[in-house]
Amino acid sequence: MTPDSQSSADRMPTIRDIAEIAGVATSTVSRALSNPQRVNARTREKIERIASELHYVPSSQARGLSSGRTGVIAVLVPDITNPFFFDIIRGTQHQLKASGYTQLLVDTEEATDVELDTLRKLRRSTDGAVLAASRLTDQQLADTALRQPLVTINRATADAPTVLIDTPSAVVQALEHLASFGHKSVVYAAGPTSSWSNHRRWKAIEEAAAKRGMTAMRIGPYAPTAFSGAAAADAALSTGATAMIAFNDLLAIGMLQRFHERGVRVPLDVSIVGCDDMFGSDFCNPPLTTIASPVEQAGRVAVSMLMAQLDPIHGGTPRKLAVMPTHLKIRASTGPARG
Amino acid sequence: MTPDSQSSADRMPTIRDIAEIAGVATSTVSRALSNPQRVNARTREKIERIASELHYVPSSQARGLSSGRTGVIAVLVPDITNPFFFDIIRGTQHQLKASGYTQLLVDTEEATDVELDTLRKLRRSTDGAVLAASRLTDQQLADTALRQPLVTINRATADAPTVLIDTPSAVVQALEHLASFGHKSVVYAAGPTSSWSNHRRWKAIEEAAAKRGMTAMRIGPYAPTAFSGAAAADAALSTGATAMIAFNDLLAIGMLQRFHERGVRVPLDVSIVGCDDMFGSDFCNPPLTTIASPVEQAGRVAVSMLMAQLDPIHGGTPRKLAVMPTHLKIRASTGPARG
DNA sequence: AAACCGATGGCAATCGCTTGCCGTTGGTTT
DNA sequence: AAACCAACGGCAAGCGATTGCCATCGGTTT
Numbered sequence: 001m002t003p004d005s006q007s008s009a010d011r012m013p014t015i016r017d018i019a020e021i022a023g024v025a026t027s028t029v030s031r032a033l034s035n036p037q038r039v040n041a042r043t044r045e046k047i048e049r050i051a052s053e054l055h056y057v058p059s060s061q062a063r064g065l066s067s068g069r070t071g072v073i074a075v076l077v078p079d080i081t082n083p084f085f086f087d088i089i090r091g092t093q094h095q096l097k098a099s100g101y102t103q104l105l106v107d108t109e110e111a112t113d114v115e116l117d118t119l120r121k122l123r124r125s126t127d128g129a130v131l132a133a134s135r136l137t138d139q140q141l142a143d144t145a146l147r148q149p150l151v152t153i154n155r156a157t158a159d160a161p162t163v164l165i166d167t168p169s170a171v172v173q174a175l176e177h178l179a180s181f182g183h184k185s186v187v188y189a190a191g192p193t194s195s196w197s198n199h200r201r202w203k204a205i206e207e208a209a210a211k212r213g214m215t216a217m218r219i220g221p222y223a224p225t226a227f228s229g230a231a232a233a234d235a236a237l238s239t240g241a242t243a244m245i246a247f248n249d250l251l252a253i254g255m256l257q258r259f260h261e262r263g264v265r266v267p268l269d270v271s272i273v274g275c276d277d278m279f280g281s282d283f284c285n286p287p288l289t290t291i292a293s294p295v296e297q298a299g300r301v302a303v304s305m306l307m308a309q310l311d312p313i314h315g316g317t318p319r320k321l322a323v324m325p326t327h328l329k330i331r332a333s334t335g336p337a338r339g
Numbered sequence: 340m341t342p343d344s345q346s347s348a349d350r351m352p353t354i355r356d357i358a359e360i361a362g363v364a365t366s367t368v369s370r371a372l373s374n375p376q377r378v379n380a381r382t383r384e385k386i387e388r389i390a391s392e393l394h395y396v397p398s399s400q401a402r403g404l405s406s407g408r409t410g411v412i413a414v415l416v417p418d419i420t421n422p423f424f425f426d427i428i429r430g431t432q433h434q435l436k437a438s439g440y441t442q443l444l445v446d447t448e449e450a451t452d453v454e455l456d457t458l459r460k461l462r463r464s465t466d467g468a469v470l471a472a473s474r475l476t477d478q479q480l481a482d483t484a485l486r487q488p489l490v491t492i493n494r495a496t497a498d499a500p501t502v503l504i505d506t507p508s509a510v511v512q513a514l515e516h517l518a519s520f521g522h523k524s525v526v527y528a529a530g531p532t533s534s535w536s537n538h539r540r541w542k543a544i545e546e547a548a549a550k551r552g553m554t555a556m557r558i559g560p561y562a563p564t565a566f567s568g569a570a571a572a573d574a575a576l577s578t579g580a581t582a583m584i585a586f587n588d589l590l591a592i593g594m595l596q597r598f599h600e601r602g603v604r605v606p607l608d609v610s611i612v613g614c615d616d617m618f619g620s621d622f623c624n625p626p627l628t629t630i631a632s633p634v635e636q637a638g639r640v641a642v643s644m645l646m647a648q649l650d651p652i653h654g655g656t657p658r659k660l661a662v663m664p665t666h667l668k669i670r671a672s673t674g675p676a677r678g
Numbered sequence: 679a680a681a682c683c684g685a686t687g688g689c690a691a692t693c694g695c696t697t698g699c700c701g702t703t704g705g706t707t708t
Numbered sequence: 709a710a711a712c713c714a715a716c717g718g719c720a721a722g723c724g725a726t727t728g729c730c731a732t733c734g735g736t737t738t
């Protein structure tokens with residue numbers, strides 16, 4: 001320790017210190033720093049100079065306490081280890097930083113009550129929240145939206161703005177793709193029951209399959225993890241279907257691994273389509289045909305919609321819904337149906 | 340909107356509301372809630388009951404302002420999209436939640452100045468920080484450690500407790516493994532120059548290779564991304580080495596993809612060893628032989644070391660260093676040397 | 679019985695910043 | 709020249725907790 005380690009670690013400067021040096025009132029310092037056009041340019045410059053010399057950093061606590069705004073936005077994801085959400089997180093992170101907000105990331109562990117609880121606890125300390133793939137019920141969501149600014153991703157609701165990834169329309173492409181390879185039956189490995197996208201995907205498959213005269217079956221639900229893929233693979237195989245669509249890539253990759261173990265050849269014996277085009281889908285074996293979408297952008301858009309909600313004046317027309325396009329990305333896990 | 344939506348969203352209850360109902364002073368409420376043994380059991384129970392009826396949630400802002408503690412720990416990672424850090428994040432997240440802290444995740448984008456800047460800004464609003472793979476210089480680290488409680492992961496320094504992942508010792512195993520396959524020369528695809536682990540790994544390789552009479556070469560630096568793998572692969576190939584070790588799995592997987600494109604067969608033509616055993620290393624093609632370590636646990640340990648630093652009384656003996664074991668995980672990307 | 683004492687609860691000062699309200703000041707308008 | 713007005717700064721009251729200090733009180737110790 002250097003002799004002056006004490007003094008340098010002493011105490012963080014406050015607006016009062018600045019005010020004293022500048023010979024003005026603290027209110028002026030406060031305004032100069034957070035409402036620049038409210039004070040004379042000369043005064044402001046002087047204050048800014050002193051502030052930077054002192055390495056002044058405003059206390060977000062104090063600021064939040066008196067202003068009511070915290071500058072923090074919570075981002076809730078069901079599973080922080082699912083690469084799909086990484087891209088969302090990256091998107092929200094970027095956009096939030098650009099807007100001067102801090103991101104508070106929370107892993108709700110796929111649990112409704114954790115999600116609800118977190119939201120309640122965080123109501124005070126955040127200005128709003130982005131719910132990615134929320135597991136809440138409509139009612140819970142409505143109640144929550146009443147109390148704090150919210151934007152959901154992949155979870156439509158009338159009570160809050162939503163960013164939707166338009167998977168269903170790409171599901172149609174996927175079925176066409178499979179049909180063109182001569183597949184007659186397809187099985188859907190479902191995700192969590194509480195997942196809204198899961199229902200949506202199945203509906204789309206069911207419908208599109210009917211239209212094309214294909215048989216659509218459904219197995220599951222499975223946890224959206226590679227680990228669950230083994231069970232899904234076995235079940236899928238026993239349906240006799242030659243084509244399968246998985247709730248997400250994680251599950252699909254797990255299935256791929258299981259097939260490999262069992263000596264089932266992909267795409268020779270079965271074709272498989274994932275969903276999300278997450279990290280890893282391009283380098284697994286075989287590379288996964290999947291439904292890609294601008295996930296990171298979805299995160300960005302969600303944040304900008306939230307910003308618009310927080311500040312309706314500058315926010316432009318607050319959109320209630322944004323739909324992100326998707327497309328089928330054909331790689332090597334799909335091929336002609338077995339003889 | 341229901342008629343009473345206004346009133347219910349009205350205002351969050353404060354200790355004053357509780358105090359009024361309970362007929363005590365706010366100080367008593369404060370104590371009952373955060374220093375239970377300081378007030379009579381009966382009074383406490385009454386206050387607790389009222390608090391829960393009111394759905395009281397303490398304002399972390401106000402608490403922080405007056406107590407000086409924030410209940411927030413910052414976790415800084417160089418790249419939030421690198422799966423290696425996912426496990427660290429998960430580890431810190433778990434341990435922090437268990438200790439009643441909130442995790443503030445920050446992506447420093449591999450940039451020293453972002454890291455430094457963040458640390459300065461966050462000094463006020465956090466109680467401490469975990470620096471994963473910090474890119475700071477020794478001096479910067481020392482200065483920072485003087486001002487705020489810190490724990491580093493994979494970045495040794497005398498100024499702060501450190502969690503080290505003992506990759507070097509597994510590197511020796513890796514070289515033995517390669518040597519036993521008849522490889523005579525190995526090339527190391529280096530990571531970022533500012534990465535401390537990078538230096539450490541290269542040192543270990545150099546040394547171990549010398550001891551075994553193998554030739555060790557080094558190429559790079561490369562950004563630790565799959566994308567950079569292409570360049571690394573090409574450069575590695577042109578060295579003529581038959582075995583390669585990559586700074587991390589991300590880079591290794593990128594190399595794998597490039598080899599695939601160029602028709603170089605792994606492990607027939609070249610063998611490749613990654614580092615970290617991150618998500619995806621088990622299902623890439625071929626599955627990657629890599630150096631595995633308990634990354635999530637490293638995150639946990641880092642947090643508990645930080646906790647010990649924050650509260651030296653209950654924290655037990657504050658360890659200054661924890662070394663996590665590693666081991667070579669042999670999969671399919673390594674095999675006999677050609678010829 | 680006098681002096682003491684630990685447990686309990688209240689008072690009031692802070693923490694650092696924001697903001698409504700008001701007073702000054704120097705320039706404009708009529 | 710009287711009346712006005714916008715721009716600028718200061719005053720002071722909070723925001724919601726924590727905490728040092730003190731008063732009270734029933735029970736002990738000598």
